[in-house]
Amino acid sequence: MNLPLSLTINGVRREIVLDDPRVTLLDLLRERLDLTGTKKGCDRGQCGACTVLVDGRRINSCLALAISHDGAEITTIEGVGHGGELHPVQAAFIAHDGFQCGFCTPGQIMSGIGLIQEGQAGDDPERVRECMSGNLCRCGAYQGITEAVLEAQSNMTASKQRRSA
Amino acid sequence: MMNFDYVRPANVADAIAAASEKGASYLASGTNLLDLMKGGVSRPSRLVDVTRLPGLDRIERLADGSLRIGTLVRNADLAHDAEFARTYPAVAEALLSGASAQLRNAATVGGNLMQRTRCAYFYDAGSACNRRWPGAGCDALQGENRLHAVLGWSEGCIATHPSDFCVPLVALDAIVEIEGKSGRRELPLEALHRLPGETPERETALERGDLIVALRLPAEAKDFAGHARYVKVRERTSYAFAVVSAAAALRIEHGKIREARLGLGGVAAKPWRAREAEQVLAGAAPDAAVYSEAARAALSDAKPSGDNAFKIELAQRILVRALTLAAAGTPDRIPALPGSPFSSVAGA
Structure with a gap:
């Protein structure tokens, strides 16, 4: 069975033909499109390593059938920086040591970007921790992750205010 | 995962027809179903993708004071709808206490109602489970069962329903709107899920092809x-x-x-x-x-x-x-740790 679908991935429109409906969005990105920044941790929606933005919302790409997302806009870790410039959340993860081994980091960063866009956590560390609870870090870099998300949010809010001033 | 046919019907009638065949299953966001399929627990031969069905993703305030929530409304969108959270705060708090932000962004209202038990023996295709395989027995009875049911269980099944969302909903007399082969009907949410009795494999009152299209909260639910x-x-x-x-x-x-x-x-x-x-x-x-x-x-x-x-x-x-x-009294804002007894909100 040939299943055509069209996805805009990191701003580039891709026409894809799947030969199997079982392909998850995660496996499509990693195995067929060579976008291996998105990580496969548990593959069961429990760890958050596969987090990407679909139409601007963070989801677990391991629990999403690719074919069901025909027409969607996908943003992965490869698509968040501009040229040589890091995304503010990426920069904040470096500044605050928000990782050790780095395996969960792309998912953490995508989740952090999604969280900031959702605008529910504000500057409350407890809300940030709660809203990041879908991303596990087995190195236990949570303190740095929370600080990084808080700082990135504050920087992004400030620069948005400067732009609109 | 067993292979399946994938169909994406354009309207509810086509969806019902496609899902009325043996082995067919509806697919919404799939946050529970795909997990079950990966584990070999669910083995549908056809997935009927309902995510594009028109008109099922709306939150509507009806003239009689009730609220109608389309089955495809995402859990996060419902919980963060300011008027919804103000009017039905326990429901919003329950939604936000469940799963993770990623899953709440994907998971739908109807999918939450239809999620399966998290009993480890149901999830393990190698264990005996009457719910998965009628007559097979129940490995949970003599197994790790500290999290299992204390009300309404039978010797055939001691599993629990995992939903948070459904708990305040059932308290508020929520109603489920269903479209099926014989038209539209409605059911109190309390009557949707069945106790196991002798037939634990019959988890809900739905018949083959039935599609939950909306959830309704009656006008009185606002009084709380x-x-x-x-x-x-x-x-x-x-x-x-x-x-x-x-x-x-x-x-x-x-x-x-x-x-x-x-x-x-x-x-x-x-x-x-x-x-x-x-x-x-x-x-x-x-x-x-x-x-x-x-x-x-x-x-x-x-x-x-x-x-x-x-x-x-x-x-x-x-x-x-x-x-x-x-x-x-309901707090002005849902606590940082929704539903948690460790919440730092005053009075907790």
């Missing part, structure tokens, strides 16, 4: 907005299913409880409505003694199904906590 909470004990602070949870919604007038609505989660194969406890509270002044009496009434029929007698005591304490918090 000022005193409604959801409390959930988990084995970690966030991103875990309930060990036990409780929804309490009170209508307090002139210092007396005029009406109480109570639901329990994590205790049975369905979201549990505690009607006897509601009767204990009706007309009483809100105080600790009557909360304890209500909690005892709510669990009066409870029996351990294994190594889980502690849940009977825990459920009573959580119900008392939920009542205490509800009586103190």
Whole structure:
């Protein structure tokens, strides 16, 4: 069975033909499109390593059938920086040591970007921790992750205010 | 994962026709179904993708004061709808206490209602499970069963229903709108999920091809907005299913409880409505003694199904906590740790 679908991935429109409906969005990105920044941790929606933005919302790409997302806009870790410039959340993860081994980091960063866009956590560390609870870090870099998300949010809010001033 | 045919119908009638064949299953976001398919627990031969069906993703305030929530509304969108959270605070708090932000962004209202038990023996295709394979037996009975049911279970199945969302919904008399081969009908949410009895494989009242199209909260559900909470004990602070949870919604007038609505989660194969406890509270002044009496009434029929007698005591304490918090008044904003007994909100 040939299943055509069209996805805009990191701003580039891709026409894809799947030969199997079982392909998850995660496996499509990693195995067929060579976008291996998105990580496969548990593959069961429990760890958050596969987090990407679909139409601007963070989801677990391991629990999403690719074919069901025909027409969607996908943003992965490869698509968040501009040229040589890091995304503010990426920069904040470096500044605050928000990782050790780095395996969960792309998912953490995508989740952090999604969280900031959702605008529910504000500057409350407890809300940030709660809203990041879908991303596990087995190195236990949570303190740095929370600080990084808080700082990135504050920087992004400030620069948005400067732009609109 | 077993292979399947994938179909994406353009309207509800086509969806019902496509899903009426043996082996077919509806697919919404798939956060539960794909997980079950990866484990070989669910093996549909056809997936009917309903995510593009028109008109099912709206939240509508109806003229009679009720609220109609389309089946495809995402859990996060519902919980963060400011008017919804203000009007049905225990429902919003329950939604936000469940899963993770990523899953709530994907998961739908109808999917939440239709999620399957998290019993480890149901999830393990190598274990005996009457729910998965009628007549196979139940490995949970002699297994790790400290999280299993204490109400409404049978020797055939001691699994619990995992939803948080459904617990305040059942307390607020939510109604499920269903489209099927013989047209549209509606059902109280309380009648959607079945207790296991002799047929644990029949988990809901739905027939083949039936599609939940909407959920409705009756006008009276708004009357509890000022005193409604959801409390959930988990084995970690966030991103875990309930060990036990409780929804309490009170209508307090002139210092007396005029009406109480109570639901329990994590205790049975369905979201549990505690009607006897509601009767204990009706007309009483809100105080600790009557909360304890209500909690005892709510669990009066409870029996351990294994190594889980502690849940009977825990459920009573959580119900008392939920009542205490509800009586103190709904907070202006949902706490940072929704539903958590460790929340730092005043009165918790």
